[in-house]
Amino acid sequence: MAAALSSVLSARGVGKRFPGVVALSEVDFELAPGEVHALVGENGAGKSTLIKVLTGVYSPDGGDLTYQGEPVSFGTPMEAQQSGIATVYQEVNLVPLQSVASNLFLGREPRNSFGLVDFRAMRDQARDLLTSYGVEVDVTRPLRTLGMGVQQMVAVARAAATSARVVILDEPTSSLEPREVDTLFGIVERLKADGVAVLYVSHRLDELYRICDRVTVLRDGRVVHSGPMADLPRLRLVALMLGRDLEEVRREGATKFDGERTAADTGPVLAATGLTSKHRLDGVDVTVRPGEIVGLGGLLGAGRSETAMAIAGALPLDSGTVVVAGKRLRTGSVAAAMRAGVVMLPEDRKADGILPDLSVRENIVLAALPRLSAAGVVSRKRQDAIVDTFMKRLRIKASSPDQRVGDLSGGNQQKVLLARLLCTRPLVLLLDEPTRGIDVGAKAEVQGLVDELAAEGLGVVLISSEFDEVIEGSDSIVVLREGRVVTELHGADVNENTLLSALAEEPADDH
Structure with missing residues (x-):
C-alpha cells in the first residue's frame, strides 16, 4: 500500500478528552520510516497524551490510527510493543531489582534446548549489545545500583534491540552526561540508518536541531505546526509553543532579570560546613544569605544532589554541621530540617x-x-x-x-x-533539577518564580544539569567534583568559561 511507503505510524483527526479537559483535538500526525521526528510543546500541550494514544495506553475518543499501512487499535501497551513500537519514558520503566541483562531481555530471554532461560547466553548477549552501543557496565549488577544516566542508556539499548519499527524517546537525555548524549545520538543514527522511525520528545532545543529531521508542535491539544526542522527558526519554534507573538517572545528573550538581585547584608540563613559522608561527600561547605541563589555546579556524580540531601536531612552524615538562621540542626533528620525552614524539591x-x-x-x-x-x-x-x-x-x-x-x-x-x-x-529552598522535563514556557515561569522568592528574602540552593540555567540563575556557584568543593565563583566569575575551566581542571595530587 502507498501509505506504507511514506508513513509507518500516523494519526488522523485524533481526539482525547478527560473530565473537564480536552487533551487532544483533531490531531494529525505522521511518522516516516528512517526519520527522527521531534514532538514539542508546553507541558499540558498534549505530547504525553498523544504518545499514550499511539502506544495503546489510551483509546482515542475519535479519529484513526494507521500502522505500517493498516488501521490499528492497540488495546494495551503490550500489543503496541509486540507490533514493533518501543517506548522509552523519561522515568525509566524497568525492573530495578533485576540485573541489567535481565532487563535488556525481559520477556524475550534466550532459551536452552530444555526451554529454560540460558543465563550465560543472556549475559554474553547483553554485554555484546551494550558494548556495541559504547556502554561499559557489569551486566550482572541489579539495575537499581546504577546511576540514572546508565539506567536510561540500558532502557534505550533495550528498545533499540527489540527489532522495533518505531522507537519513541521521551526526554531521553534528561539524566545523561555529555558523553552519554553522544552515545545516545549514535544509537539514534543507527536506528535511522536501519529505517526505524524515531519519535523524539525533548525540551532541549540544541538536541532537536542536532538530531531531528522534522518537527510537530502541539499547543492546547492541537497541532499548530508540522514540517522540516531546518525550516523552523528557534525563535519561531518558541513562539509557536507559547502561542505568543514573535516580537513579544523576541523582546522577552532579550530581557533578563535586571533588578540586580542582592542578598541581604545580614548573616547567612544557611551555613553548611564540612559535610562528609563516606564515598559521597568530603568536607563540603555551602553558605547562603537571605535573598541569595547559590548554584551547585558539577557533572553527574559530583555530589550536587547529595549535598542538598545532606542539608535537608535526607542523607546521613559522618561529620559536618548545618546551621539555619543561627541555629544548629540535628543532621540526618528531615523533620528537624523542615521545622527549621529547610525544604527540598527532589530530582525525581x-x-x-x-x-x-x-x-x-x-x-x-x-x-x-x-x-x-x-x-x-x-x-x-x-x-x-x-x-x-x-x-x-x-x-x-x-x-x-x-x-x-x-x-x-x-x-x-x-x-x-x-x-x-x-x-x-520556608527560609531555605533546595531545588534539585527544578526544570527537568519542563517546557520552555513553564521553565521560564519557574525561573521567574525563583527570582521572585529570592527577592523576597528566601535563600535558594539551585541544582541543574543545564549549565546555562545554573549560570543565569545563580548569584554564586559552588563547584563540586567527586564530592569535594573545587572552587567557588562569585560576581563576574559566574560565567560559562570559568565554570567549565573549574570542572576541567586536573585534580590536585594528594600524595
Missing part, C-alpha cells in the same frame, strides 16, 4: 515527590496540615485559600483543585510540588 518527582492518586488540593496542603488544623480538625476554608493562592501564583493548569495529580502534565506536577513546599513558609 514521581518517586520522591507527588502522590499521584491524591488531588491537587491534597498534594499542595500536605506539608502545611499541622498549622492548618485546630484541635486536630483541619479547616477546609484555610485549605481552599492556600490552594487557590498557589494555583494562581504558579499558574497550575488543572480542571479543578480536586483533579488527580497523576493526570496532570509533568510541568504542572512540578508546580504542585513547589506549591507544597512554599506553603510551609
